Amino acid sequence: MLSIRNIVKEYAGHRALNDVSLEIESGKIFGLLGPNGAGKTSLIRIINQITAPDSGEVYFNGERLNQSHIEHIGYLPEERGLYKKMEIGEQMIYLARLKGLTRTEATAMLKFWFEKLGMETWWKKKIEELSKGMQQKAQFVATVLHKPDLIILDEPFSGFDPVNADLIKNEILELNKQGATILFSTHRMESVEELCDSIALINKSHKILDGRVKHIRNSYKNETYLLEYTGSKLTFDGAQPFSIVSETEGEDDSHIIKMKLNGSTANDVLQYLLPKTRINMLQEVIPTMNEIFIEKVNLTA
Amino acid sequence: MKKVLLIIQREYITRVRKRAFLVMMFAVPLLIAGMTKLIAYVSKDSDQLSKPQKVKVIDESQLFSGKLKNAKNIIFIPTDEPVEKAKKGLDKDEDLSILVISKDYAHTPVQFLSKKKPSLVLTGEVENQMNEIASTNTMLANHIDTALLNQAKKNKVNVNALEVTDAGTKDADVGTSMGVGVACAILIYMSLFIYGAQVMRGVIEEKTSRIIEVIISSVKPFQLMLGKIIGVGLVGLTQFSAWIILSIIATKIGGQHATGGMAQFLVTLQNLPFGYILFCFLFYFITGYLLYSALFAAVGSAVDSETETQQFMFPITMPLLFTYLLSVTVLFRAPDSPLAVWLSMIPFTAPIAMMIRVPFGGVPDWQLFLSMGMMVIGFLFTTYVAARIYRVGVLMYGKKASFKELAKWFFYKE
Known part of the structure; x- marks a missing residue:
């Protein structure tokens, strides 16, 4: 869907993006991660053709990105905003027409969305009469009204209450199911694991990590396991096939050990422990995206 | 192009629909009519003794x-x-x-x-x-x-001022020309300010409400700027047309009852080359407006709120204010002086300076064409400069812009 190749963007002596390349597959949900100021918004603005890169290219469905692609992209900026004094219905239609829809098409789509999200009564309202959450909802509709193939969402859940955040999340998933590719940037890691197929991590203008979420998490496994057993507390003499990272007391006489296996396998651990105690659980710890994020960012810092 | 039309349409309709626009449309001619009535009444009253x-x-x-x-x-x-x-x-x-x-x-x-x-x-x-x-x-x-002796005194000589032009002699109504010239200059001066400021406010509104990013992802910044400028300009032209039509109706109605000085004024007004003045007025309003509103748009893009505009507004409004003050004090008495000629050539001052000169009818064709050519070059130039500043400015938040900063933006690559 989107192929970003060797993008470099500089602002007055400061390099916002340094040789960033990304592949975003069609029909997938792609997460663009990175701490504040990493260059996410710069990259998003380049994809939206708000700014142009100093060097490097962007390809949209195999074609060099150009003005005709604007109609296929929907963009929800992090800084939300609509015309405060304009009626919502009229405003949405105007924005959709700027994206190439005719008035009739826009009106029909708007009716559909307003009904779907329970906003029918908002048609004649002005933005300034709405609450912040309602404004966000309206802006989301404006983003997807023209049925874009690529939906770019910059921090889509900020500013929503949990109910509306969930509503929007489901809408995003549904749009994705219908074939839309989603690119969203966020620092909310839970939503990344829940929603994204692939991610790219950008820090200090460099891409430092990308790939499928599952692969990344698996590749960050570092032989760490969690063990829970019941009975009297074990003492180790150093001959055990693992090293202890931490030990905690659980409830009802249970104990939890976070351990690191140094070349041995889970079988070795079980074999060693079976005669000594009653094992409730032995589980490999797969690092969360949050942990990977923090680790990678700190590493490059 | 289709998108520019859409933007023009929005800018135009949202403004024309406002109550303030309608109020202005009717209030201004009424105010003018009311004031002339009042002046006529006051002068009439002092003419006569009200009581024996x-x-x-x-x-x-x-x-x-x-x-x-x-x-x-x-x-x-x-x-x-x-x-x-x-x-x-x-x-x-x-x-x-x-x-x-x-x-x-x-x-x-x-x-x-x-x-x-x-x-x-x-x-x-x-x-x-x-x-x-x-x-x-x-x-x-x-x-x-x-x-x-009384018989002898009956001989009365009237001195009638005649002006020799190519078209033959005609009445030189210096007073009326002055009046029309000053009125045109004031009107141009005010409208450049009013509509320029509207463009600026529109840009600031889009920037502070952050809708700019949504729009800019659909259209190029230049298209948005152009659409806004043209849309607001059309509002101005609509306003003027309405005023002209309303005043023609008003004078048609009021003209029948006009007496004394008022009637005389109306007669001399009809002797002026109305079409020629109107054409020049529209030309200088449109080009002057394009020239200044582009600069106003650039200023709007560089700031985060209207209060920050002061430092940029000053150099922009200086030439306007300067010419305006000169016009209403000096230029109308010497419309063919070298100062007036020079000022009517410089695009930043020409809209006002030339409109002072035009009603007198003495502007040589080559000067008018040169001035008009300069106006076109002038507005193309300011639009180019403004667009380069605007495209960067609208996406800059929370950065205090200085002139140095603006110069930097100008040289930014796409």
């Missing part, structure tokens, strides 16, 4: 009293009362005054006593009649036939 004025004449010379003729609202009452006694009567009657003529009226001034300040019309009438009587007396004393 009685003038007691104490004539010690015995030469005048019988000969003073009652005029409209002036009644002369010859009396023999002593001055002191007559004075007491003044307290009782405001519309009473006393004319005291001493024996030696040629050397001691004639006194006119009244409770309140007498109107100029009243004293003027008294003075005229007395002079008439006095000179008749003198002539009679010198055996001059007054009837013959």
Whole structure:
């Protein structure tokens, strides 16, 4: 869907993006991660053709990105905003027409969305009469009204209450199911694991990590396991096939050990422990995206 | 192009629909009509005496009293009362005054006593009649036939100012030309400000409400800027057309009742080359507006709120203010002076300076064409500069812009 190749963007002596390349597959949900100021918004603005890169290219469905692609992209900026004094219905239609829809098409789509999200009564309202959450909802509709193939969402859940955040999340998933590719940037890691197929991590203008979420998490496994057993507390003499990272007391006489296996396998651990105690659980710890994020960012810092 | 049209449409419709626009449309001509009515009324009122004025004449010379003729609202009452006694009567009657003529009226001034300040019309009438009587007396004393003299005085010469032009002679109504010139200059000056500021406010609104990013992801910044400028400009033209139509209707209606100076003014107004002036006005309004509104748009893009615009507004409005002040004080008296010619060539000052000159009709064609050419070059230039600043400015938040910063933005690559 989107192929970003060797993008470099500089602002007055400061390099916002340094040789960033990304592949975003069609029909997938792609997460663009990175701490504040990493260059996410710069990259998003380049994809939206708000700014142009100093060097490097962007390809949209195999074609060099150009003005005709604007109609296929929907963009929800992090800084939300609509015309405060304009009626919502009229405003949405105007924005959709700027994206190439005719008035009739826009009106029909708007009716559909307003009904779907329970906003029918908002048609004649002005933005300034709405609450912040309602404004966000309206802006989301404006983003997807023209049925874009690529939906770019910059921090889509900020500013929503949990109910509306969930509503929007489901809408995003549904749009994705219908074939839309989603690119969203966020620092909310839970939503990344829940929603994204692939991610790219950008820090200090460099891409430092990308790939499928599952692969990344698996590749960050570092032989760490969690063990829970019941009975009297074990003492180790150093001959055990693992090293202890931490030990905690659980409830009802249970104990939890976070351990690191140094070349041995889970079988070795079980074999060693079976005669000594009653094992409730032995589980490999797969690092969360949050942990990977923090680790990678700190590493490059 | 389709998108620019959409933007123009939005900018135009949202503004024209506002109540303020409709109010302005009707209020301004009404205000002007009301003011001319008021001026006419006031000047008419001072023309005449509203109430009958009685003038007691104490004539010690015995030469005048019988000969003073009652005029409209002036009644002369010859009396023999002593001055002191007559004075007491003044307290009782405001519309009473006393004319005291001493024996030696040629050397001691004639006194006119009244409770309140007498109107100029009243004293003027008294003075005229007395002079008439006095000179008749003198002539009679010198055996001059007054009837013959009066006959001789009937010859009246009127000096009619004629201006020689290629089209033949025509009335040189300098006063009307001045009036129209100054009015055009004021109108251009005000409208450049009003509509330029509207463009600026629109840009700031889009920037502060953050909708700019959504729009810019659909259209190029230049398209948005152009659409806004043209949309607001059309609002201005609509406003003007409405005013012109309404005033034509108003003068058509009011013209029938116009009297005196007003009627004369309307007649001379019709002698002016109306089409030519209107064409120049529209040309200079449109090009001047394009030139300045682009700069206003650039200013709007560089700031986060209207209060920050001060430092940028000053250099932009300086040439306008400067020409405007010169126009209404100096230029209209010397529309062909070198200063006026130069100012009407520089695009930043030409809209006002040229509009002062045009109603006088003496602008050579080559000067007009040169000035118009300069205007076109001027607005293309400012639009180019403004667009380069604008495209960067609208996406810059929370950065305090300086002129140095603006220069940097200008040189940014796409």
